[in-house]
Amino acid sequence: xxxxxxxxxxxxxxxxxxxxxxxxxxxxxxxxEACQSARADFLLLRSQIADYSTLLDPLVSQRALAQVIxxxxxxxxxxxxxxxxxxxxxLDAFRKLGFNPALATIALFLIAGTVALVLxxxxxxxxxxxxxxxxNEQAPPNVxxxxxxxxxxxxxxxxxxxxxxxxxxxxxxxxxxxxxTRETGPNQRKxxxxxxxxxxxxxxKPLPQPFSAAPPTYASTNDRAVPVNVATVLAxxxxxxxxxHLEQSELLLRAxxxxxxxxxxxxxxxxxxxxxxQELVNQNIMLRREADAAGDVQxxxxxxxxxxxxxxxxxxxxxxxxxxxxxxxxxxxxxSLVALLQxxxxxxAHANE
Amino acid sequence: xxxxxxxxxxFFNDFYPSLCRFLECLLGGRAALAQDLAQESFLQxxxxxxxxxxxxxxxxxxxxxARNFAINEFRKGQTRHRLFDRMAEVMRPRTRNPxxxxxxxxxxxxxxxxxxxxxxxxxxxxxLREQEQLSYREIGQVLNVSESKIKVDIFRARTALRERWAxxxxxxxxxxH
Numbered sequence: 001x002x003x004x005x006x007x008x009x010x011x012x013x014x015x016x017x018x019x020x021x022x023x024x025x026x027x028x029x030x031x032x033e034a035c036q037s038a039r040a041d042f043l044l045l046r047s048q049i050a051d052y053s054t055l056l057d058p059l060v061s062q063r064a065l066a067q068v069i070x071x072x073x074x075x076x077x078x079x080x081x082x083x084x085x086x087x088x089x090x091l092d093a094f095r096k097l098g099f100n101p102a103l104a105t106i107a108l109f110l111i112a113g114t115v116a117l118v119l120x121x122x123x124x125x126x127x128x129x130x131x132x133x134x135x136n137e138q139a140p141p142n143v144x145x146x147x148x149x150x151x152x153x154x155x156x157x158x159x160x161x162x163x164x165x166x167x168x169x170x171x172x173x174x175x176x177x178x179x180x181t182r183e184t185g186p187n188q189r190k191x192x193x194x195x196x197x198x199x200x201x202x203x204x205k206p207l208p209q210p211f212s213a214a215p216p217t218y219a220s221t222n223d224r225a226v227p228v229n230v231a232t233v234l235a236x237x238x239x240x241x242x243x244x245h246l247e248q249s250e251l252l253l254r255a256x257x258x259x260x261x262x263x264x265x266x267x268x269x270x271x272x273x274x275x276x277x278q279e280l281v282n283q284n285i286m287l288r289r290e291a292d293a294a295g296d297v298q299x300x301x302x303x304x305x306x307x308x309x310x311x312x313x314x315x316x317x318x319x320x321x322x323x324x325x326x327x328x329x330x331x332x333x334x335x336s337l338v339a340l341l342q343x344x345x346x347x348x349a350h351a352n353e
Numbered sequence: 354x355x356x357x358x359x360x361x362x363x364f365f366n367d368f369y370p371s372l373c374r375f376l377e378c379l380l381g382g383r384a385a386l387a388q389d390l391a392q393e394s395f396l397q398x399x400x401x402x403x404x405x406x407x408x409x410x411x412x413x414x415x416x417x418x419a420r421n422f423a424i425n426e427f428r429k430g431q432t433r434h435r436l437f438d439r440m441a442e443v444m445r446p447r448t449r450n451p452x453x454x455x456x457x458x459x460x461x462x463x464x465x466x467x468x469x470x471x472x473x474x475x476x477x478x479x480x481l482r483e484q485e486q487l488s489y490r491e492i493g494q495v496l497n498v499s500e501s502k503i504k505v506d507i508f509r510a511r512t513a514l515r516e517r518w519a520x521x522x523x524x525x526x527x528x529x530h
Contacts, residue, residue, distance in 0.1 A: 010508040014482060016489050041515045049483040052464050054374045054384060064392040065365050068399050069358055 006038045013042055059251050066247060102282035238290055242299060245283050249306055250341035252276050253332055256313060261322045261329075270316055270325075277313035284310055302344055305335055361403060365395055368412060371485060372419055378480050379423045379473075382465045386426065394419040416485070416495045420477055427473070467517050475510035478503050 008025045011017040017025060029035050256273050284307050291300035312328050332338065369391060376387035397418050398411060406414055468476055474496070481487045481495060489503045496503070 006512075007504075007508045010511055011504065014489070014507070016504070038515070041518065042511050045511060045514050045518065046483050048464050049378075049480070052374060052378060052484070054370065054377050054387070056370050056373055056388075060388060061366070061369055064369065064388065064395070065362060068365065068392060068396045069361070 005032065005035055009035050009039050010042060013039060059255060062251055102279060242287050245280065245287055246341050246344050249280055249310070250338055252280060253338050253341065257329055257332060257338065259325060261325055270320065274314055274316055277310045281307065281310045281314055302340060306337065309337065357404065361399060364411060368415065369395065372415065375416065375480055375484060376419055376423055378465065378468065379420070379477060380426065381468065390419060390422040393422060413491060413495045416481065424473065467514050470517065471510055471513060475506045478506040479510040482507055
């Protein structure tokens with residue numbers, strides 16, 4: 001085999017040969033079996049390489065795009081393992097080991113909240129020593145909270161006597177929080193309590209068997225305040241979570257809507273959709289209650305419509321009957337849920353920004 | 354801002370699947386890692402260069418960054434990723450047609466097996482040529498090397514793969530007889 005000519009065959013099939021040499025090489029090809037064989041082999045390799053396709057889940061693409069657009073940065077290697085790949089592979093792994101991903105997420109929030117609390121307490125120790133003689137005589141330092149960019153709304157148990165000061169503090173904290181509406185209205189919080197709405201204390205309504213969602217819990221609040229900057233983050237979390245939840249639910253319902261229902265039964269198994277629905281149901285319950293508590297009727301109603309659909313999908317058997325799947329699909333269509341979720345997820349995301 | 358996001362979304366939809374494919378081939382079939390790195394590449398692009406790159410350059414920038422991420426992964430070592438990818442592979446939602454998935458997997462395995470012996474720069478150059486149809490000049494731009502190096506790398510990659518292919522066919526033929 002003539003190596004120089006073979007290299008030119010490689011350039012020829014790539015269209016990278018200078019025009020002046022193309023004719024000469026083509027003429028050579030006609031009479032050279034070795035180069036003809038090389039050309040055929042190179043083109044065969046090309047087809048093998050070009051035909052390689054990835055098994056890319058459309059949900060994965062959409063989720064990746066949503067994360068990139070929302071400017072959520074890529075986590076470190078270890079954090080990626082915790083948060084999970086874009087397909088939630090690690091969350092699925094936790095489930096396999098018996099952990100409920102929703103509880104694991106809640107546990108993470110608890111840990112983060114505890115760490116923030118410990119840090120605040122460590123700070124407050126030094127503040128308390130300095131301000132102890134003055135506390136009973138004048139309003140607490142948090143009267144000036146409105147002026148400070150991120151004031152600590154300092155209330156401890158010993159200063160409960162200064163009621164007006166607390167009220168001022170509470171109002172000033174409300175003003176300093178951007179877009180915070182939950183503080184107004186009849187559901188006023190105890191002064192110094194967390195901005196984020198507290199969890200309902202009563203036990204959750206029992207859910208239909210066999211799948212019953214564990215009631216999510218938050219850390220119980222106490223009279224200690226949290227720094228406003230952390231509270232701002234916590235308040236924004238709910239809206240962010242809601243937007244993400246609506247988006248994820250929309251993706252799930254789109255995928256479910258596209259499932260083929262034929263004479264031979266449902267096309268393929270639905271384990272992925274069921275698992276996803278199980279994850280989303282817990283989140284839906286939590287967010288619906290928050291929306292109820294906040295008086296956000298629109299979001300609460302939407303989540304209320306979504307919840308039974310998620311439950312039904314989560315409760316589907318491994319090989320469901322056609323009519324079971326069709327019933328759910330019909331309900332999704334009748335309520336125009338996909339469109340509603342799309343509109344609302346965009347609206348909530350914009351409001352959050 | 355809205356139209357910038359729209360442009361980016363279109364760009365993402367156009368190139369995310371092919372970038373995943375490129376990375377998956379480069380990484381020897383590690384699909385989960387390929388998707389993570391593809392997402393990170395787009396995020397870098399969106400954050401740092403999207404609004405400043407001249408038209409038509411974003412794609413080359415993207416592939417350059419993605420390839421650098423892949424090289425970093427090689428350097429970090431593969432033990433953790435093997436475990437992670439195995440988990441991801443086990444947990445991956447199955448397609449609706451298991452037979453089709455099996456055939457596709459076998460085909461993929463064949464292609465990926467052949468990559469093993471190629472050096473990274475030859476592998477990358479050939480991938481960009483055959484999968485992304487970039488010209489030698491464009492490939493040189495992505496990899497920041499001269500066009501003549503690309504020419505040589507692609508030819509050497511093809512020759513090496515051709516030999517492996519011939520050996521494999523010969524071995525199959527011998528087994529059949």
